[in-house]
Amino acid sequence: MYKRILLKLSGEALAAGRGFGVDAVFVSAIANEIAEVARSGCEIAIVVGGGNFFRGVAEQAVHMDRVAADHMGMLSTVINAIALQDAIEKTGLFCRVMSAIAMHQVAEPYIRRRAIRHLEKGRVIIFAAGTGNPYFSTDTAASLRAMEIGAEVLLKATSVDGIYTADPKIDADAVKFEQITYMDILKLGLKVMDTTAVSLCKDNNLPMIIFSMREKGNIARVVKGEKLGSLVTA
Ligand code: UDP
Numbered sequence: 001m002y003k004r005i006l007l008k009l010s011g012e013a014l015a016a017g018r019g020f021g022v023d024a025v026f027v028s029a030i031a032n033e034i035a036e037v038a039r040s041g042c043e044i045a046i047v048v049g050g051g052n053f054f055r056g057v058a059e060q061a062v063h064m065d066r067v068a069a070d071h072m073g074m075l076s077t078v079i080n081a082i083a084l085q086d087a088i089e090k091t092g093l094f095c096r097v098m099s100a101i102a103m104h105q106v107a108e109p110y111i112r113r114r115a116i117r118h119l120e121k122g123r124v125i126i127f128a129a130g131t132g133n134p135y136f137s138t139d140t141a142a143s144l145r146a147m148e149i150g151a152e153v154l155l156k157a158t159s160v161d162g163i164y165t166a167d168p169k170i171d172a173d174a175v176k177f178e179q180i181t182y183m184d185i186l187k188l189g190l191k192v193m194d195t196t197a198v199s200l201c202k203d204n205n206l207p208m209i210i211f212s213m214r215e216k217g218n219i220a221r222v223v224k225g226e227k228l229g230s231l232v233t234a
Contacts, residue, residue, distance in 0.1 A: 002223050004043040004119060006146035007034070008139065008156045011052035013213060014080050020052055022083045031087035033219045034124060038093055042223050043119040045149055046126045047142040048084060050076030056134065070134030074101060077138060081107065081128035094123040100132030100141070112148050119149065139197035147204050154206055155222055156193070157213035162230035163192050179231045192232075201234070208232040 009030070016023035038044050053076030054069075055061070061069035081097045088095040096118050097107040107128055108114070118125045130141040139156070146154045163185070164174040182202035185192055192198070192210060201208055211222055211229030222228050 001040070001225060002042055002152050004149065004151050005045070005223060006142055006149070006151040006154050007044060007046045007219065008142040008154065009046060009048050009080075009084070009213075010138070010158065011049040011076065011080055013157060013159070014048070014083065015052035022052065022080065024083075024087075027083055027087045028090070029216070030213065030219075031084065031091055033217065034088060035091035035093050037220050037223050038122065038124055040220070040223075043122075044124045045115065045119060045145060045151065046084065046124065047130075047138055047145055048077050048080040048126060048128065049138040050074065050078075050080060050130075052076070053079060067134045070136075074129045074132070074134075077130055078103065078106065078128045081126045085126055088124050088126075094121075095126065096123055097126045097128050100127070100129040115145075116149055137194050137197060139193040140200060143197045143200040143204075143206060146206055147200075152207075154201065154208040155219070156208060156210045157219065158210060159212065159214060160210075161212035161214075161228070163190060163210055163232070165190075177230045178227075179233065182232060182234055185232065201232070203234075205234040207234075 014022050014027055016026035050073050054072045056070035056073040085095045085097050098110040099107040100110050102109055115125055127145050130138045163177045166174040168174040182198050185198055209222055209229050209231050211218055
């Protein structure tokens with residue numbers, strides 16, 4: 001069983017079937033799963049995305065300055081972090097949001113040593129506002145924070161049960177990779193995560209598991225070492 005994990009949840013995941021905003025019922029279900037894993041003794045840090053509200057590179061931002069649009073994108077991750085924190089604390093666990101952009105009334109600032117201390121005390125932490133810099137993604141933030149806090153693995157929960165040769169929702173002949181290297185993801189141009197995030201994981205030997213969070217209990221299964229989804233190694 002993993003002792004310390006970094007869980008990446010995309011904004012779309014929190015929107016569940018709605019496509020936009022936060023699905024309270026789904027967020028509560030995810031919070032219960034996270035609480036169950038935390039109570040089993042695993043230290044959990046989460047990076048949330050913001051695509052369910054705003055993406056800097058999206059259609060809606062084409063006429064905007066990229067930096068301004070990315071600032072909006074990062075702020076949208078804070079909304080998700082607060083929603084998830086609320087749901088996690090309703091399960092009885094303590095949970096802290098740490099933001100890469102200062103907003104003291106809403107969240108703690110991200111301080112690495114303090115983050116590690118929260119984990120040691122059994123608190124779940126949610127990293128908000130990505131890396132705090134425009135031109136990056138929350139996948140890159142997830143790889144960066146995973147390395148900073150010494151997570152054993154990056155768990156990327158998605159709507160698909162792993163990495164495929166093509167999009168399985170479109171191509172019926174798509175084949176799933178049980179295991180793949182970061183280099184092959186880059187060479188094959190697979191759209192698992194952006195290239196900055198892929199190279200960061202590759203250069204620092206951070207293993208990643210991509211799995212589906214559509215089935216209840218999958219987070220606990222992956223943490224216990226059950227073979228689910230696709231394993232990515234350096
Ligand atoms: N973003 C950013 N810097 C970061 C992380 C995120 O500028 O370090 C912005 C960027 O505009 C991005 C948006 O925040 O599109 C939301 O993050 P992301 O698209 O990664 O969310 P997800 O797809 O996981 O929901």
